[in-house]
Amino acid sequence: MKSPASQSGEASSPRLAAPPPVEASNAPVVTPEAASLDKPKPCRELSGNAKSLIMTSSLFFTITLLQYIASLPRFSNSLALRADCLSMFVDGLSYLGNLAAECNPDEQSKRVVEMAVSGLSLSLLLGFTVYFAVDAIDDIVTAGDKDESVDPHIVLAFAMLGLLFDMLSLFFYAFWNGAQHRGYTPLPSDGDQGKLGTSLSEVAGPRGGVAWLGNINMMSALLHVGSDFLRSLTTLIEATVILNIPTVSSVRADGVSALIVCVIIGVGTLAALLVWIREMQTDLHIHMSPALSKLEAPEYIHLTTHPLDSPHGADEAHKLCQKLGVAPAAVPMAIGAASSAEAQHSPAVAVLHAAPAATQEPGG
Incomplete structure (x- = not known):
């Protein structure tokens, strides 16, 4: 039995307060995984192909504008320069479309864009080729009846500028691995890293590894650069002939040069169109299969080439x-x-x- 003193001591001792009840909260529980998803993702780094396309398209539009102005009758009066620069303008447009396809993270829509851009640019090039070829033949036939001349100095200047530009473009492709000159295959998931062992005719696929001419986008761009190099070389020869052989009609020499330029464009365009048609046939075969249509089509479009x-x-x-x-x-x-x-x-x-x-x- 407790004494009164002890009872009074218990009564006088302070009683510990119970912790307040925890109210249920409707706020969602944020896990570390969810918190990491909410963080802003870093911007996707431009691939080597995208960098080379940006630089090449900028150079193309700059020299195209200058060359078109110089080709007018007030200055050089050169049909060959006009044919060359308008083809370069189409090339520049194709580079912008190729850049949009290259930067597209969705592989399926990227494939559609690159095929559409390549087909459209090749069709425009073929149309311009026919148009300027007709004008070139007319200049060759009627050169003696025309009281006009071509300024070879301006033609020579732009021929040299065009050759310099083409060498710079090829340098950018090699430097940023836009073309696999040394057997280097970039893995898009790892930026510009890659592995050795790719042959010269092979271009990197979307999942790394090898794709046999699978990247028609970059193949078309490289084809345009090579074609422009041959066209610039043709105008260089034209200017040299006019300067060193005074008896040759400058208008006829320019017409012959323009016709050669058109032939170069036409041959390259037809070759690229054949590759484009073959790629399109393969895509249609794959997409028309009920089973393959349920697979990861963008992967197998490139994986099975x-x-x-x-x-x-x-x-x-x-x-x-x-x-x-x-x-x-x-x-x-x-x-x-x-x-x-x-x-x-x-x-x-x-x-x-x-x-x-x-x-x-x-x-x-």
């Missing part, structure tokens, strides 16, 4: 058969289907020919 007779072709066909659930026995069938032109170009098309059941809907 090795010829079957290449070191990578059989391996690509095997990967595709595994992805479609085709028996391993279908791989030799796919390789044997390479007798068709489409199958020779793409293991995906070979698998479609050799194992058509793999592309059908379940139960179909």
